[in-house]
Amino acid sequence: MAETCTIQLLVDDPSVLAALSFSLSIDGFQIGESAQEAFVIDEGYGSDGVKVLEEMRAQGNKALAIVIATHPSRLLRNRIAGCDAVLIEKPLMGDEISRTLTALRNPLKVA
Template identity: 40%
Template sequence: MAHPPCIFVYERDRSVLASLDFALALQGFAVADGAAGDADPRGAACLIIEHRLGSGDGLGLLAQLRANGCSAPAILLSTNPSRELRNQIAAAGALLIEKPLLCDELTRAIRTLIQQNKAA
C-alpha cells in the first residue's frame, strides 16, 4: 500500500496547525510540522507556509528551503495580501491562497500542485 503524500506545514499558530493536520488527514494526506527539529522537507509532496512567521516571513523561509535542496511545490497563506506580495509569491514560483481558508480550495490546490509536479 502506498504512503499518503506528505505535506509539510509551516505555521506558528499551534491551533491552526492542528486544524490543518486534521483537515488534510481527512483528505488522505500525511502532515508534518515543518518547525519540528527532525523535519526534512526535501521529501515533501507539497509545502504550506504561513506568510507571517514569528521572526521572519514565508518567502524568506521558502528561499531558505530552496537553497537547502527542497524543490516541493509551495503554497503561501496570507490574509489581505498586497499586490507587491502577490507578485513576489508568483516570482518565487509559489501559489498564493488567501485566508480565511474556504471550502476545499486548499486541498484542490495541493492535489493540482502534486499532479503538476509528478508530470514535470
C-alpha cells in the same frame, strides 16, 4: 483515490496548525515534520514565511509550496510567485488547500 503526499505545515498559530492538520489528514495527506514533497507556509511563519521559502528555494528545495496569506500586497504576491509557489488567501474556504495540492501534483495533461 488520489495518490497522497507528505506535507510539512509551517504555521505558528496553534489553532490554524491544528485545523490544517486535521483537514488535510482527513483528505488523505500525511503531515510530517520535515516533509520534502510539499509545504504549506503561513505568511507570518517566523515573522516572514515567504523569506523562509525564499531561503529554501536558494538551497535548492523544489518541493510544491502553498503560501497562505491575509490581504496580500502586490509585493507579497510577487515574492510568492518568484518562489514558484501558489498563494491561497485567508480566510480558508473548504478544501481549497487539498484541492490545490492535488492539482499541483496531478496536472491535467493536454492532448
